[in-house]
Amino acid sequence: MPEGVVAPAKVADGLEVAGIAAVPSTVSVPVAVADSVELYRTMRYIRRFEERAIELVRAGEIFSGIHPCIGQEAVAAGACAALDPGDIVLSSHRGHGHLLAKGTDPSRLMAEMAGKVTGIDKGRGGSFHPSDFTAGVYNSTGTVGHGAGIAAGIAWAAVKAGDPKVVLSFFGDGAVTQGALLEGFNLAALWQLPVVYICENNRYATTLPVEAAVAGTITGRGEAFGIPSSVVDGQDAEVVHAAVAEAVERARRGGGPSLLEMRTYRYHGHHTFEMLVRLRYREQAEIDSWKERDPLDIQAARVAEVDRTRIDAEVELDLDEVVRFAVDSPRPDPVDATDHYHADGFRPRPGVSL
Amino acid sequence: MPKLSYLKALNRALGDEMDRDESVFVLGEDVNFALTNITAGFLKRYGPDRVVEVPLTEQGFTNFATGAAMAGRRPVIEFQIPFLLLLVFEQITNQANKFLMMSGGQRSVPVTYLMPAAGWRAGWGAQHSDQPYSMFAHMGVKTVLPATPTDAYGLLTTAIRDDDPVVFFGPLASLGVREIVEYADLAPIPLGSGRVHRSGTDVTVVALGHLVHEALAVAEELADEASIEVWDPRSVYPFDWAGLAESVARTGRLVVFDDSNRACGMGAEILATAAEEMRLVAPPKRVTRPDGAIVGAVPELDVVLQPTKAQLAEAVRTVLKSTGW
Ligand SMILES: Cc1ncc(C[n+]2csc(CCOP(=O)(O)OP(=O)(O)O)c2C)c(N)n1
Ligand SMILES: [Mg+2]
Numbered sequence: 001m002p003e004g005v006v007a008p009a010k011v012a013d014g015l016e017v018a019g020i021a022a023v024p025s026t027v028s029v030p031v032a033v034a035d036s037v038e039l040y041r042t043m044r045y046i047r048r049f050e051e052r053a054i055e056l057v058r059a060g061e062i063f064s065g066i067h068p069c070i071g072q073e074a075v076a077a078g079a080c081a082a083l084d085p086g087d088i089v090l091s092s093h094r095g096h097g098h099l100l101a102k103g104t105d106p107s108r109l110m111a112e113m114a115g116k117v118t119g120i121d122k123g124r125g126g127s128f129h130p131s132d133f134t135a136g137v138y139n140s141t142g143t144v145g146h147g148a149g150i151a152a153g154i155a156w157a158a159v160k161a162g163d164p165k166v167v168l169s170f171f172g173d174g175a176v177t178q179g180a181l182l183e184g185f186n187l188a189a190l191w192q193l194p195v196v197y198i199c200e201n202n203r204y205a206t207t208l209p210v211e212a213a214v215a216g217t218i219t220g221r222g223e224a225f226g227i228p229s230s231v232v233d234g235q236d237a238e239v240v241h242a243a244v245a246e247a248v249e250r251a252r253r254g255g256g257p258s259l260l261e262m263r264t265y266r267y268h269g270h271h272t273f274e275m276l277v278r279l280r281y282r283e284q285a286e287i288d289s290w291k292e293r294d295p296l297d298i299q300a301a302r303v304a305e306v307d308r309t310r311i312d313a314e315v316e317l318d319l320d321e322v323v324r325f326a327v328d329s330p331r332p333d334p335v336d337a338t339d340h341y342h343a344d345g346f347r348p349r350p351g352v353s354l
Numbered sequence: 355m356p357k358l359s360y361l362k363a364l365n366r367a368l369g370d371e372m373d374r375d376e377s378v379f380v381l382g383e384d385v386n387f388a389l390t391n392i393t394a395g396f397l398k399r400y401g402p403d404r405v406v407e408v409p410l411t412e413q414g415f416t417n418f419a420t421g422a423a424m425a426g427r428r429p430v431i432e433f434q435i436p437f438l439l440l441l442v443f444e445q446i447t448n449q450a451n452k453f454l455m456m457s458g459g460q461r462s463v464p465v466t467y468l469m470p471a472a473g474w475r476a477g478w479g480a481q482h483s484d485q486p487y488s489m490f491a492h493m494g495v496k497t498v499l500p501a502t503p504t505d506a507y508g509l510l511t512t513a514i515r516d517d518d519p520v521v522f523f524g525p526l527a528s529l530g531v532r533e534i535v536e537y538a539d540l541a542p543i544p545l546g547s548g549r550v551h552r553s554g555t556d557v558t559v560v561a562l563g564h565l566v567h568e569a570l571a572v573a574e575e576l577a578d579e580a581s582i583e584v585w586d587p588r589s590v591y592p593f594d595w596a597g598l599a600e601s602v603a604r605t606g607r608l609v610v611f612d613d614s615n616r617a618c619g620m621g622a623e624i625l626a627t628a629a630e631e632m633r634l635v636a637p638p639k640r641v642t643r644p645d646g647a648i649v650g651a652v653p654e655l656d657v658v659l660q661p662t663k664a665q666l667a668e669a670v671r672t673v674l675k676s677t678g679w
Pocket of ligand 2: 172173174200201202203204205206
């Protein structure tokens with residue numbers, strides 16, 4: 001284990017603190033050594049990016065609001081650090097961290113969230129459904145759980161083309177009760193496709209606690225299809241990295257899909273509308289207890305203070321530019337509203353013929 | 355000259371595209387044994403990497419096809435029953451069809467959804483006899499509904515080559531239609547191009563899918579009374595509005611013969627557009643299934659729940675008799 005990685009016993013403690021039944025991480029032997037400093041940088045970047053985005057939501061610049069991933073940075077950073085540049089990521093509605101960790105241009109992501117023409121999807125994907133093919137992020141589906149089958153199709157196409165790609169498919173605990181997710185698992189396992197399924201179990205689907213939603217276990221769903229499935233401490237980026245690297249390696253050498261249940265927690269509301277509407281579905285004590293194992297703190301402890309200070313300053317400087325770019329970029333022209341509806345340029349009729 | 359059946363035309367079009375383009379593959383239930391005959395001989399010809407037998411997992415394999423298409427392949431999914439298209443309505447309309455737009459034009463999803471037995475199956479029960487092409491047109495998914503073997507060949511070819519998702523409806527009642535063709539004459543047909551099957555000057559009958567053949571029979575029966583133009587849009591989205599306008603400009607009168615349910619069906623859209631934009635000398639009529647029709651369990655009941663030749667003849671006479679608005 002790299003120095004400083006929290007031992008499984010401590011992982012279990014952390015989960016207990018948060019009021020979840022302790023499940024020791026079944027992944028212990030890392031197959032790849034993470035770059036602690038780079039992981040810290042990625043996580044710091046994601047957190048501050050999200051905080052700056054929330055400011056833009058408040059300022060009315062990001063009118064959709066966002067689903068902040070603050071508290072879950074270790075999953076995005078650790079998982080994407082285990083990928084090759086040619087690998088593919090499928091994200092979800094809580095996807096900014098995944099895109100940033102996979103290498104999307106942060107300025108163009110923030111511009112996308114603000115609905116600007118300079119965004120990665122020209123403003124058409126928004127915060128909820130961003131994709132960025134230059135960074136290998138093929139989709140962020142808004143239909144919870146439906147990325148699992150899409151991931152299988154991408155992986156199948158890669159295998160048939162002799163391309164050693166691995167597809168990482170992210171989804172939440174809310175997705176594991178979707179039939180389409182399980183259908184995706186079945187196809188990926190049936191054909192032994194190179195997919196790593198990552199469930200970010202942040203304990204809630206909007207207001208619904210996982211205990212009130214999930215019969216059996218999340219990993220049990222993978223096991224039922226013969227998919228190697230583990231519970232992982234999602235607060236520790238290096239533990240995440242080790243688990244994902246092992247699954248990616250297995251997928252790349254033809255060993256088929258894996259399922260990793262990342263135990264993590266979101267600090268903010270499901271969506272920024274919760275800043276306006278107070279929803280009392282969880283106790284402050286629970287939030288506080290998870291913050292005791294803050295993923296950024298855990299990683300910061302592994303990085304020399306001088307490096308941290310430098311990185312923090314660099315991130316701030318960079319984000320000033322990101323925000324400036326997003327705010328200053330032009331808004332789309334309404335005459336372009338039906339651009340990209342069809343590949344051959346066919347345009348729908350307008351709503352009125354005068 | 356060879357006689358080509360509708361099903362054989364589908365088999366031929368798919369095979370020709372698989373020969374022409376390595377990225378095309380077919381997936382579906384019972385495709386290995388070619389239950390419908392569309393993939394007859396394919397497993398041997400193309401192998402299991404291009405003829406992909408899938409379990410009963412429609413949402414799973416429809417999303418799977420979206421993924422394969424994003425990665426550069428051209429999947430053709432064969433569906434066995436129309437309601438399966440309802441089971442994957444979200445996957446087609448919300449995942450596949452919106453993706454090009456949601457990605458700002460980065461990538462399209464060229465999947466063909468092939469439904470080769472749409473419509474009434476006598477006695478098969480209420481869940482097997484739907485005809486939901488209007489729903490896809492409503493959602494802005496390219497949708498074709500060819501009536502003849504030649505058009506089936508041409509439109510399946512175009513659907514597969516098209517870079518967007520396309521739903522192909524082959525009406526069950528058309529599958530037995532045979533046509534004498536020259537294979538060399540079979541060619542792609544552009545989406546959104548209608549076809550005049552029979553020219554006439556008194557009234558335009560817009561007939562969709564298998565109803566084209568019934569409309570032609572009615573036009574023949576009424577030949578002494580009126581000169582009926584039978585016009586077939588062939589694709590319901592995009593729709594050949596200019597072609598329809600041209601026909602209506604000649605006849606001034608319109609009857610639509612459509613196997614959709616009445617409310618919100620294609621027939622409703624065609625009448626509305628004609629009323630808004632075309633010069634009709636008399637109020638138009640449509641002959642459709644009733645609102646929210648449920649057919650399929652008992653043939654005697656089903657017959658009165660589907661558009662009939664007698665209804666069409668009656669509607670044509672009424673429109674011809676009308677003295678105006
Ligand atoms: C199939 C589906 N059902 C419901 C919704 C509405 N919805 C959007 S996000 C969400 C909660 C998702 O929870 P989870 O999967 O745990 O992800 P998290 O928000 O916690 O990251 C719900 C119910 C949806 N988008 N898709
Ligand atoms: Mg959740």
